[in-house]
Amino acid sequence: MVIIKEENEKEEKRSMSFVEELINKDLQEGKNHGHIQTRFPPEPNGYLHIGHAKAICMDFGAAEEFGGVCNLRFDDTNPSKENTEYVENILNDIQWLGFKWGHIYYASDYFQKLWDFAIWMIQQGHAYVDEQTSEQIAAQKGTPTTPGTPSPYRDRPVEESLRLFNHMNTAKAVEGSMVLRAKLDMANPNMHLRDPVIYRIIQTPHHRTGTQWHCYPMYDFAHGQSDYFEGVTHSICTLEFVPHRPLYNKFIDYLKEYDGTAAEALDDNRPRQIEFNRLNLTYTVMSKRKLHTLVDEHLVNGWDDPRMPTLCGMRRRGYSPESIKAFIQSIGYTKFDALNDMALLEAAVREDLNKRATRVSAVIDPIKLILTNYPEGRTEEMVAINNPEDETAGSHTISFSRNLWIERADFMEDAPKKFFRMTPGKEVRLKNAYIVRCAGCTKAADGNIIEIQAEYDPDSKSGMPGANRKVKGTLHWVNADDCVKAEVREYDRLFNVENPSADDRDFRELLNPNSLHVYKDCYVERFAATMKPGQYLQFQRTGYFMADPDTTDDAPVFNKTVGLKDIWAKQIKK
Secondary structure (H helix, E strand, O other): OOOOOOOOOOOOOOOOOHHHHHHHHHHHOOHHHHOOEEEEOOOOOOOOEHHHHHHHHHHHHHHHHOOOEEEEEEOOOOOOOOOHHHHHHHHHHHHHHOOOOOOEEEHHHHHHHHHHHHHHHHHOOOEEEEOOOHHHHHHHOOEOOEOOOOOOOOOOOHHHHHHHHHHHOOOOOOOOOOEEEEOOOOOOOOHHHOOOEEEEEOOOOEOOOEOOOOEEEOHHHHHHHHHHHHOOOEEEEEHHHOOOHHHHHHHHHHHHHHOHHHHHHHHHHOOEEEEEOOOEEOOOOOOHHHHHHHHHOOOOOOOOOOOOOEHHHHHHHOOOHHHHHHHHHHHOOOOOOOEEOHHHHHHHHHHHHHHHOEEEOEEOOEEEEEEOOOOOOOOEEEEEEOOOOOHHHOEEEEEEOOEEEEEHHHEOOOOOOOOOOEOOOOEEEEOOOOEEEEEEEEEOOOOOEEEEEEEEOOOOOOOOHHHHOOOOOEEOOEEOOOEEEEEEEEEOOOEOOOOHHHOOOOHHHHEOOOOEEEEEEEEEEHHHHOOOOOOOEEEOOOEEEEEOOOOOOOOOEEEEEEEOOOOHHHHHHO
């Protein structure tokens, strides 16, 4: 089924991005026989981050929008950096985001085809083996305003290049001793067309092909051809590939010449490369090299550390896939790179979790509250609504007794006029329970407050006629006699500077030493302690949380996803 969007379509719920407009125009003009096929082509050399999510949303989303198909293709052309662990986690992340691929391919599926094509290029005088070092080749490339210098091996005999190229694919070949270069134009203003390297020697076993190959294609040589082999109609990528586009098209031109039977089909079905801006976030980095360093040097606790911009880190922290997709939709796709504020992502997370998170009671910095006139040994079950935004979410009960925990910050002995929490002589409501009047507090010898006393009004229970009496403050609490001790992990920005990627200093120096705070003496209601990773929670009056995989039946651990309000904007202003 092909779906073509009219420009003035009334039921269109949102405006199309410029990428979708270009795809729609191609479909309206009947290109590719009115068919759309995209692909998401990650290299399995690390875990996916939110920048990849933007590409995933476009690749899969555009195919879905216009009734086409999106395939997944692993760009596994560098075995020294790739392994099956990354493949498996990429599959998990795409599924978690809610997308389905048509087929799974690998660039390694085409190693023989690409090798045969490279042999043909040598035979036609379009490629040659160069025995210079990488430094020599780079020095001869010239500059954007001055032409490059031809390699001394540029005009070596075809038979010699063929012999050496075959040697490159043996176990005896020495890495870095020679490369295969396309013979294009050393004076072209586009540096990518100045005899680019298209094959190099790598003696690391491949995660799929083992030791079958010792010589591997470069990305620019494998990518466009793989698109063509698979029938991709729209190759959507990020802006850094704009200068690569002429090379992408040049190699496909050679494919047309190489396979004359494909010439007619190629004229109609040539993959079209379209570029959009990358997703960059404040206070983090998206470079895989830097993310690898953070993990390898144990500067974070693995790829799924909740401070990381990886999708598995965000999943562990408690972000929902819907919130990530909503954020990406809100920032859109343009032709200009920009730095997006982390606060925008957190706002999208906050808005989404408000609709889906179960409300529970938890006290992170506890202080004891004793209701002196509440009968000793008595326990009540209070009804707590699971989510006031969702009538179908139901409710649960939370036990109430004479001995409670409340937040230390909710009490002040000598409070200012506008302090509407607990202070001697004033009333507050305990959420879902009673109105209480604070009577005073008990201090240790050093002056620290260790206990608060209050009296409850037995006629003010939520739902009773007396409950209608107005008080200005409502506090959350947990039953000290029936709660579970828990650990809470609260996260700050990973870096101290807004744009660490643009800072000339070593990025390690820019790390925020206070990016993780661990609170070990917290208390949660028993219902909250039953929650598992993947279940979204709101700790009343505190923020959104999710159980961490480190959780055990006896010792729950919760990660703070995001607060109820944006506190970072205020901190920046200060």
